[in-house]
Amino acid sequence: MPSPANRATWPGCRPAPRVDHTAFAGARAIAAWWVVFSHSADWLFSVLPELSWLAPLAHTGLAVDVFFVLSGYTIARAYLDRRWTWPAYGRYLRNRVARLYPAHVAVLSAFVLLCVGGAIVGVATDDGAFPPIGLLAELTLTRAWFGDALWWNPPAWSLSAQFLAFILFPVIAFAFRGRMRGPVPVIALAIGLVCATTIAAAVAPSAMNGMAPPAVRVLCCFTLGFCVAEWTAALPATRRAAWVAAGGAVGLVMAAIALEPGAPRAWAAITFAGIIVGGLAVASPRSTAVLRSRPARFLGQLSFSTYLVHVFVLILLAKAITPSAVDGMPLLLRAPIIPVWCGTILTASWLLHTLVEVPWHRRLAAPRTSRATQADGSATGA
Secondary structure (H helix, E strand, O other): OOOOOOOOOOOOOOOOOOOOOOHHHHHHHHHHHHHHHHHHHHHHHHHOHHHHHHHHHOOOOOHHHHHHHHHHHHHHHHHOOOOOOHHHHHHHHHHHHHHHHHHHHHHHHHHHHHHHHHHHHOOOOOOOOOOHHHHHHHHOOOHHHOOOOOOOOHHHHHHHHHHHHHHHHHHHHHHHOOOOOOHHHHHHHHHHHHHHHHHHHHHOOOOOOOOOOHHHHHHHHHHHHHHHHHHHOOOOOEOHHHHHHHHHHHHHHHHHHHOOOOHHHHHHHHHHHHHHHHHHHOEOHHHHOOOOOHHHHHHHHHHHHHHHHHHHHHHHHHHHOOHHHHOOOOHHHHOOHHHHHHHHHHHHHHHHHHHHHHHHHHHHOOOOOOOOOOOOOOOOOO
């Protein structure tokens, strides 16, 4: 069966040439560091109040939808046309676990040590932040399946919802196969997914950020990634697509500034995330040179580790550099806090990526077959 990278999606369309998706690494990097900034905002503004004018951008609820749509897109490009058997499903899940689990467990272990060490020296922790049942939910990647509690490592909620999407992927792929012939059903499904997550945010908003419940939100974005993959499979690379992606990025930033938590923001997040991924999917390499640059690709490779480890680093920074410790200092003496903040998170990300994420993925992943295509299934991994 032809691969989705080279086939036409509906009759009358010529197969599009293979597109360079290196720009996705830069997009992951930007989205990951937007999440980092959002989680760092309270502490940063307390020690550097001069940055408080950036407060309207401190909304994580919109950046992560780009990860979810992109994850659905990359998985669909690699696996949508696969003929599933139980052994193939086992290899697929093994690869997904190998991508997510090592770095997740490593950061979770650091939080356990932090919790135990704090208890030994008498440092109090937030009530309900480290419950034993939460540790079990984290280890089984089921935290977000039935709720939206922010236990242990808060950003890791997306991994459990993502893992649910991976488990259900063959079912979604079977529903897609043979039914998305032509642009009309693809567009209709995309509109339905946007409506579903918007209605869910209005009826049962998540306590975390006012978006749709985590499982609904991720499944809708993940499936929208399928729609984007189907829609763009027959399109040629073009410079104008980069402007489409840029327009989606501007829309996402404006939504973060102007929209309150709830259904409008949920609508904006999934809609503009789809536009960004779709635009980058068929953007010509020259038009996305910045996102494909070496620094962007480096940060993109570290993005999954950055996403997982940054809250742990922030806890340590907030204990080491308190508002009372820098109160009264001139800006010139407080300005180095910014490179310290960036440098410590970047260093921790590189260590996690180099010592855990990459080597353990190689050890745990299923052997590659002649047909296998390596796909990125993590929330932000490269």
